Amino acid sequence: MAHVDTQHHGNRSNKRIAYGLVLVVALMVGMAYAAVPLYQIFCQVTGYGGTTQRAEDGAISTIDREMAVRFAAQVDADLPVKIVPAATQVDKIGKKITVTYEATNLTDEPVKTVASFNVTPASMGAYFNKIECFCFTEQTLAPNETVQMPVLYYLDPELDLNDELDTIREITLFYAFHAS
Numbered sequence: 001m002a003h004v005d006t007q008h009h010g011n012r013s014n015k016r017i018a019y020g021l022v023l024v025v026a027l028m029v030g031m032a033y034a035a036v037p038l039y040q041i042f043c044q045v046t047g048y049g050g051t052t053q054r055a056e057d058g059a060i061s062t063i064d065r066e067m068a069v070r071f072a073a074q075v076d077a078d079l080p081v082k083i084v085p086a087a088t089q090v091d092k093i094g095k096k097i098t099v100t101y102e103a104t105n106l107t108d109e110p111v112k113t114v115a116s117f118n119v120t121p122a123s124m125g126a127y128f129n130k131i132e133c134f135c136f137t138e139q140t141l142a143p144n145e146t147v148q149m150p151v152l153y154y155l156d157p158e159l160d161l162n163d164e165l166d167t168i169r170e171i172t173l174f175y176a177f178h179a180s
Helices: 006-046 122-127 157-161
Strands: 066-075 081-084 089-092 097-105 111-120 128-132 139-141 146-155 170-179
Touching: 066 081, 066 097, 066 146, 081 170, 089 097, 097 139, 111 122, 122 128, 122 157, 139 146, 146 170
Parallel strands: 066 170
Antiparallel strands: 066 089, 081 097, 097 146, 111 139, 111 170, 128 146
């Protein structure tokens, strides 16, 4: 009768399980790091959650319908920066528009900030096209410095083809400023 080494077989099985668990944990950590950029890409492609679209140039045409675009900002309580949003713009849909946010460092030390954004109502995110923006770019403000931060955008005239958007007359572009 042959003797089977069950202890050796058990150690090999335990090692396989341990390696498998380490691989699962590594994959989970990797997915956690990838989740934010993947979600950001998903939102930019679909306009989900009021995420705007990126554009290289302006719309091909404008339409007679006008839309008000209101600009807002919120600054984290621990960030010593004052933000003045751009004034509300009312223009024809499709027109390329540049507005400016103003940021002031309220301290005698350099401050680093980054801004995230969204559009409300969220259904308009797919039609709000930013050509140039300061969002997701780290801004370093020198002590007591005030800077102008431009946003170049247009509203896609295709929004007029969506009957669900007929009643919308105002959009808000909202930036949240965080310490970087």
